[in-house]
Amino acid sequence: MSVEIKTTSVEPIRNTYSAIARRFGDKPATRYQEASFDLAATTNFHYRPLWDPKRTLNDPTRTALRMEDWYSVTDPRQFFYGAYVGNRAKMQEAAESSFAFCDKRNLLTRLPEETQKQLLRLLVPFRHVALGANMNNSKIAGDSTATTVSQMHMFAATDHLGMGQYLTRIALLLDGSTGTALDESKTYWMDDELWQPLRKLVEGTLVIDDWFEITLVQNVLLDGLMYPLVYDRMDAWFGEQGAETVSMLTEFHRDWYKESLRWTNAMIKTVVAESDSNREQVQSWIDQWEPMVYEALKPIAQATTGLDVLDELRAELSVRLKKVGLQSTGVQA
Amino acid sequence: MASKNKKLNLKDKYQYLTRDMAWEPTYEKHEDIYPDESFEGIKIINWDQWEDPFRLTMDTYWKYQAEKEKKLYAIFDAFAQNNGQQNITDARYVNALKLFLSGISPVEYAAYQGYARVGRQFSGAGARVACQMQAIDELRHAQTQQHAMSHYNKHFNGLHDASYQHDRVWFLSVPKSFFDDARSAGPFEFLTAISFSFEYVLTNLLFVPFMSGAAYNGDMATVTFGFSAQSDEARHMTLGLEVIKFILEQHEDNVPIIQKWIDKWFWRGFRLLSLVGMMMDYMLPNKVMSWAEAWEMYYEQSGGALFKDLERYGIRPPKYQDVANAAKNHSSHQTWATFYQYSQATNFHTWMPQEEEMAWLSEKYPETFDKYYRDRFEHWDKEQKEGNRFYNNTLPQLCQVCQIPTIMTEKDDPTVFSHRQIKHEGERYHFCSDGCCDIFKNEPEKYIQAWMPVHQIYQGNCGGADVATVVEKYYHIVPGVDNMEYIGSPDHQRWLDIKGLKPLSASRDKTAAA
Ligand SMILES: [Fe+2]
Ligand SMILES: [Fe+2]
Ligand SMILES: [Zn+2]
Numbered sequence: 001m002s003v004e005i006k007t008t009s010v011e012p013i014r015n016t017y018s019a020i021a022r023r024f025g026d027k028p029a030t031r032y033q034e035a036s037f038d039l040a041a042t043t044n045f046h047y048r049p050l051w052d053p054k055r056t057l058n059d060p061t062r063t064a065l066r067m068e069d070w071y072s073v074t075d076p077r078q079f080f081y082g083a084y085v086g087n088r089a090k091m092q093e094a095a096e097s098s099f100a101f102c103d104k105r106n107l108l109t110r111l112p113e114e115t116q117k118q119l120l121r122l123l124v125p126f127r128h129v130a131l132g133a134n135m136n137n138s139k140i141a142g143d144s145t146a147t148t149v150s151q152m153h154m155f156a157a158t159d160h161l162g163m164g165q166y167l168t169r170i171a172l173l174l175d176g177s178t179g180t181a182l183d184e185s186k187t188y189w190m191d192d193e194l195w196q197p198l199r200k201l202v203e204g205t206l207v208i209d210d211w212f213e214i215t216l217v218q219n220v221l222l223d224g225l226m227y228p229l230v231y232d233r234m235d236a237w238f239g240e241q242g243a244e245t246v247s248m249l250t251e252f253h254r255d256w257y258k259e260s261l262r263w264t265n266a267m268i269k270t271v272v273a274e275s276d277s278n279r280e281q282v283q284s285w286i287d288q289w290e291p292m293v294y295e296a297l298k299p300i301a302q303a304t305t306g307l308d309v310l311d312e313l314r315a316e317l318s319v320r321l322k323k324v325g326l327q328s329t330g331v332q333a
Numbered sequence: 334m335a336s337k338n339k340k341l342n343l344k345d346k347y348q349y350l351t352r353d354m355a356w357e358p359t360y361e362k363h364e365d366i367y368p369d370e371s372f373e374g375i376k377i378i379n380w381d382q383w384e385d386p387f388r389l390t391m392d393t394y395w396k397y398q399a400e401k402e403k404k405l406y407a408i409f410d411a412f413a414q415n416n417g418q419q420n421i422t423d424a425r426y427v428n429a430l431k432l433f434l435s436g437i438s439p440v441e442y443a444a445y446q447g448y449a450r451v452g453r454q455f456s457g458a459g460a461r462v463a464c465q466m467q468a469i470d471e472l473r474h475a476q477t478q479q480h481a482m483s484h485y486n487k488h489f490n491g492l493h494d495a496s497y498q499h500d501r502v503w504f505l506s507v508p509k510s511f512f513d514d515a516r517s518a519g520p521f522e523f524l525t526a527i528s529f530s531f532e533y534v535l536t537n538l539l540f541v542p543f544m545s546g547a548a549y550n551g552d553m554a555t556v557t558f559g560f561s562a563q564s565d566e567a568r569h570m571t572l573g574l575e576v577i578k579f580i581l582e583q584h585e586d587n588v589p590i591i592q593k594w595i596d597k598w599f600w601r602g603f604r605l606l607s608l609v610g611m612m613m614d615y616m617l618p619n620k621v622m623s624w625a626e627a628w629e630m631y632y633e634q635s636g637g638a639l640f641k642d643l644e645r646y647g648i649r650p651p652k653y654q655d656v657a658n659a660a661k662n663h664s665s666h667q668t669w670a671t672f673y674q675y676s677q678a679t680n681f682h683t684w685m686p687q688e689e690e691m692a693w694l695s696e697k698y699p700e701t702f703d704k705y706y707r708d709r710f711e712h713w714d715k716e717q718k719e720g721n722r723f724y725n726n727t728l729p730q731l732c733q734v735c736q737i738p739t740i741m742t743e744k745d746d747p748t749v750f751s752h753r754q755i756k757h758e759g760e761r762y763h764f765c766s767d768g769c770c771d772i773f774k775n776e777p778e779k780y781i782q783a784w785m786p787v788h789q790i791y792q793g794n795c796g797g798a799d800v801a802t803v804v805e806k807y808y809h810i811v812p813g814v815d816n817m818e819y820i821g822s823p824d825h826q827r828w829l830d831i832k833g834l835k836p837l838s839a840s841r842d843k844t845a846a847a
Contacts, residue, residue, distance in 0.1 A: 162391030
């Protein structure tokens, strides 16, 4: 038996905001729509920025790409703030119980000294890459004009901060919360030959001006090669070294990457499909950066999974780009 | 790998979880990565001395914020399902929400953009993280406000095109230019303006009037948002205080720069708040407290204590504070009178206060209301009852800095406008006050760029040659529906229908509206 409570209904005079009605018609809108479309100021800015007098505030020319309407880039996950934190709260809950379990059972400190060192040398320094990603995405959130685009990058910025913090906590588990393992791990990042191409690459991304170039290099090319390498293939390799438990602690990163493919793919697809000139511009950035990303990850792959794996992943990235009409060198591998 | 070192305390642990992830670059120059940190003249000797204003890691942020969101949206849903908009005191109240959604929510969004930017610009990683968390909080505020107002938009007029109107409508250039000013400034000025002056010194004068106003007037959606945002605001205030202390302690040369910014942003903030003052005294059917009382409590007392505390850094209270303190007895009346006569061009309604409201105003403003404002209001009320509701068809002069019409008066004589003017590079500029005039003189090259709505109308840049066309076509204000007098408006008619009262005829009978 089902019980239906009768409620009084009152005739509304309109179903949604005018800006939403202009896009989607005067019908009840989703929370995502009312939160994400046409919130940002677009015109009649009062003063030129002292930090960039050539352009206005909220200036769409902060990237070389041109879109008739940047709001045509949308989020397939439909994340507005509330949906975003709701989703991440669940993910962090799972991560929390894994960290607690590893801590309680001493699963990391029980590993052989040599294996622990490998984690500090080969996994934990990726927290510095996460910090670079955090900075890059915060810049994009401040530079891109449409809320649909900007908010995805703000979410990515805080995600990367969170993921860097999980990597930090792996070291804190190892050193008994003293910070010594973190200090050691950071010396690899700063001084070890193995990391220098990647550190140089990350520092290089921090001086890119064009925000779409940054999102392409950071969120598509670098993450696109690095996440499968580190959290999938190196993860298996760590398992072979007897460190399979660490896998519990990077589950967040794997889930996150799978999900991030949805919005990055959708964004690239829409932007490249807009015009030939967009496609050519994106292609030239790929030509410039993709080989650098590959070179930056090479020493790490060589020290762990072997170069074959990186080549394989490079081919996969190339297939992913091909789907939206772009090319990269991956297929020759 | 068990280490013999001591376990990290909370503070150090948080630093390992945030700023230790950053490093000093060697492949790129520091100044190329952080190019905006020095042009304002602020000297930072050591970012390590930055004290974290709060210690939230991302996992706890997600967790706490998700809990708050869950509760908030459950109430929004219940509010819509039960048609909670019918429980407000009176439909006149909704005009405060129209002002809020078109004037405040877009600046929440601008704050989001501003903090995302400074969350990248600073070379101190601790400060970046704090700014980024504020950025995403402000995104939250902008978005939850859309959702809180969504149901009101369906049942009342004037809320339907807020962000669009924020860019265009004459009086909305007051909040818009305020935030454009802050965002076009450098990162340290942005933080002094927004985190310190706005979020710390003046926040209660914005937040309390709207949120308590909602509580006193039966608006569950808005008050729930207010409660939910309270803990965000507590973080924002801590950041504001930490920022100012940090910059002042870093170098003595920073003190005069900060003092200049405090003077500027106090005055700009105070001017912006005149909109809130009139909302509090005139738009809330159930009053919370008078604007003068709010100003006394939240500025004169709390602000007084704060600036006393900052004395040890060589900071004095904001310039023209005395003018602002004296204005508390005038500004809401002057502002409401202005909106009353220009509401043919606003997205909200105005009206003359009812008899008992005038009595309340006399009581709250014993020195000024009866002497300067009551007569005018009674005169307009009489005119209105005789079918001559007053609209001023001549557009006002705007202040070049705050962009409010130059309606404010001299500190010692409320019958004389405190109009000021100067010539700069052969052009004449006008101001509402010495406060605004000083701000202009410090950065004329900035303020001569202002997009002044009245000037733009006269220059033909607002889609029409007459105000009626501008209002309808360029502002998207629906004539006779969103604008003009409240009595007899579609909102008013609808409210009477809802309450089962007979719709009023054109002549207004106030007892029926009560
Ligand atoms: Fe806010
Ligand atoms: Fe805030
Ligand atoms: Zn002014």
